[in-house]
Amino acid sequence: MAAITLQYIVDGKDFVSCGRASEQVKQNLKMLAFPAEAVRRIVIAMYEGEVNMVIHANGGVADVEITETLVRVRLTDTGKGIPDIEQAMKAGFSTAGEEIRELGFGAGMGLPNMAKYSDSMVINSTVGVGTEVIMEFKLD
Amino acid sequence: MTIQQVAEILDARVLCCEDKLDTEVKTGFGADMMSDVLAYVNGQGLMLLTGLINPQVVRTSEMMDITCIVFVRGKIPEIPVIELASARGIVLLTTQHRMFGACGKLYSAGITAG
Numbered sequence: 001m002a003a004i005t006l007q008y009i010v011d012g013k014d015f016v017s018c019g020r021a022s023e024q025v026k027q028n029l030k031m032l033a034f035p036a037e038a039v040r041r042i043v044i045a046m047y048e049g050e051v052n053m054v055i056h057a058n059g060g061v062a063d064v065e066i067t068e069t070l071v072r073v074r075l076t077d078t079g080k081g082i083p084d085i086e087q088a089m090k091a092g093f094s095t096a097g098e099e100i101r102e103l104g105f106g107a108g109m110g111l112p113n114m115a116k117y118s119d120s121m122v123i124n125s126t127v128g129v130g131t132e133v134i135m136e137f138k139l140d
Numbered sequence: 141m142t143i144q145q146v147a148e149i150l151d152a153r154v155l156c157c158e159d160k161l162d163t164e165v166k167t168g169f170g171a172d173m174m175s176d177v178l179a180y181v182n183g184q185g186l187m188l189l190t191g192l193i194n195p196q197v198v199r200t201s202e203m204m205d206i207t208c209i210v211f212v213r214g215k216i217p218e219i220p221v222i223e224l225a226s227a228r229g230i231v232l233l234t235t236q237h238r239m240f241g242a243c244g245k246l247y248s249a250g251i252t253a254g
């Protein structure tokens with residue numbers, strides 16, 4: 001199988017369509033007959049990242065590379081950035097305000113969940129410039 | 141049990157996907173925070189009970205392979221949210237019961253924690 005690359009623009013102003021990129025990746029992976037357990041890990045982690053881009057960073061871009069043995073999800077945004085990544089990774093840490101909580105998010109569980117479901121995760125972020133999250137999922 | 145039976149136990153109204161009422165559900169999860177659904181839910185044949193009615197309830201359910209969403213406290217989402225669920229084959233129910241009561245009734249009837 002040749003590598004498949006997909007790109008999605010994630011609209012930061014559209015809370016209704018948030019999650020569409022992750023759903024489309026789910027459909028692609030199912031079509032390619034990836035194991036259900038792997039599909040689940042990948043789409044949960046990607047959706048957490050997609051929601052983060054919408055609620056914390058005004059949207060961004062999702063690049064997904066799929067090969068037989070590896071799925072790589074790269075999420076980039078030009079949002080406010082994360083000042084302290086180690087702190088942000090702690091379960092329960094969130095800067096979300098009341099309006100985000102009312103939408104059902106902001107428990108501070110997203111980044112830890114993404115780390116749990118991916119085989120490797122790297123975050124690069126500069127305050128005022130943006131954030132890049134790269135997750136890799138190994139398939140065997 | 142089937143989603144049809146869930147609807148009967150909760151005196152619930154079906155908002156979409158009537159054709160899927162014979163789907164089996166085994167486990168349930170109650171939450172208003174989608175963060176918690178994403179972090180804690182596992183298992184199959186899962187149903188979500190929630191008081192939240194925005195589109196991300198449906199998106200989250202799609203990611204978690206949740207086949208049925210029960211809106212508690214008489215909540216009803218707007219039409220676009222119902223359409224989102226309908227397009228994904230996710231059954232939506234609405235019940236007047238509050239969260240604790242709805243979960244309790246289903247638990248007594250054999251639904252386990254998902």
Ligand SMILES: Nc1ncnc2c1ncn2[C@@H]1O[C@H](COP(=O)(O)OP(=O)(O)OP(=O)(O)O)[C@@H](O)[C@H]1O
Pocket residue numbers: 048052053056057077079080081082088089093094095096104105106107108109110111112131175176
């Ligand atoms: N793309 C991003 N841009 C800027 N800040 C971010 C981004 N992603 C995460 N953060 C910061 O890291 C914190 C922790 O993120 P995490 O996803 O773990 O929790 P949350 O989004 O606040 O809540 P939850 O994911 O449980 O809904 C956020 O509150 C936010 O301050």
Ligand SMILES: [Mg+2]
Pocket residue numbers: 048051052105106109110111
């Ligand atoms: Mg998050």
